[in-house]
Amino acid sequence: MKSLLSKNEETARFGLVLTEDDAIMVADSLIEDLREQERVELAGGIAPKIIDTFCDSPYLMQDSYADTLCELQSAFYQYKGESDDLMSDDELLTLMRECFDEICNGDTDYLTGTCLERFAQAVRCGFDGYHATGGSRVYWMFDEETRWDYELYLETLRNLDML
Amino acid sequence: MEWTQADIAEIMEVVERLVNDLAGGHTSIPQAKLMEVLDAVQYCVDEGLTCAGCDIDTQPGEADITQRPSASALYEAGYRSIIRKATRALEDYNALSASFNDYGVPTYRVTFFEELPHELSSFDPRFHPGEEIFFNYPMPHDGELLRGIDAIAACIERIGMEQSFLAKFDEGAVRKAAADISVAGGNLYKIVCG
Numbered sequence: 001m002k003s004l005l006s007k008n009e010e011t012a013r014f015g016l017v018l019t020e021d022d023a024i025m026v027a028d029s030l031i032e033d034l035r036e037q038e039r040v041e042l043a044g045g046i047a048p049k050i051i052d053t054f055c056d057s058p059y060l061m062q063d064s065y066a067d068t069l070c071e072l073q074s075a076f077y078q079y080k081g082e083s084d085d086l087m088s089d090d091e092l093l094t095l096m097r098e099c100f101d102e103i104c105n106g107d108t109d110y111l112t113g114t115c116l117e118r119f120a121q122a123v124r125c126g127f128d129g130y131h132a133t134g135g136s137r138v139y140w141m142f143d144e145e146t147r148w149d150y151e152l153y154l155e156t157l158r159n160l161d162m163l
Numbered sequence: 164m165e166w167t168q169a170d171i172a173e174i175m176e177v178v179e180r181l182v183n184d185l186a187g188g189h190t191s192i193p194q195a196k197l198m199e200v201l202d203a204v205q206y207c208v209d210e211g212l213t214c215a216g217c218d219i220d221t222q223p224g225e226a227d228i229t230q231r232p233s234a235s236a237l238y239e240a241g242y243r244s245i246i247r248k249a250t251r252a253l254e255d256y257n258a259l260s261a262s263f264n265d266y267g268v269p270t271y272r273v274t275f276f277e278e279l280p281h282e283l284s285s286f287d288p289r290f291h292p293g294e295e296i297f298f299n300y301p302m303p304h305d306g307e308l309l310r311g312i313d314a315i316a317a318c319i320e321r322i323g324m325e326q327s328f329l330a331k332f333d334e335g336a337v338r339k340a341a342a343d344i345s346v347a348g349g350n351l352y353k354i355v356c357g
Contacts, residue, residue, distance in 0.1 A: 040197045042182065043190040081193060089190055 001027050003048045011055045015062050022066035029070040037077045046076050046089065053093045059106025071108040072096065075116060082120035087130060094135035095119060103143070118142050170234035177238050178204055185290060199290060204238060206293035206311070211241030245288045245312055252316040253283055259323050266329065266341045274300035275322060282315050 004023040011017065018026070030045045050072050054060055060068060080092060087095070099115035100106060122142050123130075130138045166174075181200045186192050211232075232240065256279060265272040278298055287294070293310040298318050309317050329337050 034191070038194040039191045040182075040194055041191045042186055046190060049190075077191065080189075080191065085189060085193065088188060 003044060004051070007048055007051045007055075011051060014055050014060070016055060016060060016065050017062065018066060018069075022069075025066055026069055026073065029073060033074050033077045037081050039077055039081065045073075046093075047073050049089065049093060050076065053097050054100065057097065057101055057106070059101060068106075068108060072100075075108060075112045078112065079116045079120050082116070083123040086123050086128070087135065091130050091135035095130065095139060098136060099139055103139070115139055118144070166234070173233055173235040174204060174208070174238065177235055181290070203290050203292055207238045207241035207245065208234065209241065210244050210292070211237035211239070214240060214244035242288065242292070245292050248312045248316055249283075249286060249288060252312055252319055255316070255319050255323065256280075256283060259319065259326065263322075263326060264329070264334065266334070267338050268341050270299050274298055274318075279315065279318065286312060286315065288312070 001020075001023045004018055004026060005020065008017045026047050027045070030041070030047065033039075034041055047069060050069060054068075054072065075096065076089075076092060079096075080087070080089075083092070096111065096116065099119075100108070100111055103115055104110040119139055119142060127141075129141070178200055181204065182192065182197060185196060185200060231237075260275070263275055265275065278300070282296055282298075288311075292312070295308070295310055296314040298314075300318060300322070308314075
């Protein structure tokens with residue numbers, strides 16, 4: 001808990017502060033996550049590292065900070081196991097942050113149900129390209145989400161009489 | 164062996180060290196991995212209690228706790244004993260391979276030239292010293308299932324005994340007998356044991 005609360009000094013500039021109750025909630029969630037995923041924590045919990053990784057995300061808000069932290073923690077331990085522990089902590093957190101911001105728009109359900117599920121499957125099947133990049137810029141190879149493409153964007157602008 | 168609080172504290176330091184080595188930078192590990200480490204430590208301690216040169220009175224209530232080695236010393240003694248056994252097993256295998264005769268029996272050849280080298284090269288004395296190993300080659304035992312390097316060494320020893328025995332006979336006759344048994348659905352070991 002102390003390590004979580006001490007992070008407030010760094011995260012306050014992003015408008016993110018954990019109360020003592022929040023820290024207790026995150027700690028309790030850690031115990032439940034470890035029990036559910038049948039894991040043993042060696043370093044006191046991944047939450048401080050999650051805070052370090054995500055604190056400057058535009059999708060992390062004060063009013064949902066503690067809840068999102070718990071959800072990201074749960075996702076981390078779940079997909080650590082789902083990827084057979086082949087990814088390091090940093091690689092997985094880097095991947096999670098990228099997907100959280102650039103694909104999921106801060107939606108943790110979408111993060112776990114789509115990006116991480118898909119990527120973990122790829123890792124179990126032997127993909128290891130994340131080692132070279134530290135987990136960065138590798139999800140795109142498995143991206144199946146439909147997005148705006150250039151022609152669609154232009155057509156939309158024309159339809160809006162903006163061109 | 165009767166464990167004291169000091170033993171438990173010492174052995175947990177060993178477990179912690181092994182877990183950190185196994186974790187390799189990860190801040191968490193699956194529970195199953197922790198159980199493997201605990202099993203490995205227990206196996207080494209048991210080996211330390213029974214290895215040659217150890218002189219420990221392990222009867223509960225009778226042991227003079229101040230005289231016996233500490234738990235961590237037992238662990239290290241057991242680990243070193245396992246390493247010695249592995250070295251000896253490899254030496255015995257190499258010595259035997261120079262003269263090994265499969266007498267035309269495929270399973271015999273596979274066991275000696277594929278299974279045994281695989282088990283010897285993949286044997287992990289630190290994290291899986293007591294791994295259960297099953298060979299294609301039938302291994303008679305005295306009711307106790309051997310594990311780890313003991314199983315490998317026993318297989319090499321028994322094959323060595325069988326080779327010595329079969330070498331006393333005409334090779335052609337042994338090959339013919341093996342072929343006849345194979346046609347009948349049996350295996351070479353029946354020549355010796357059957």
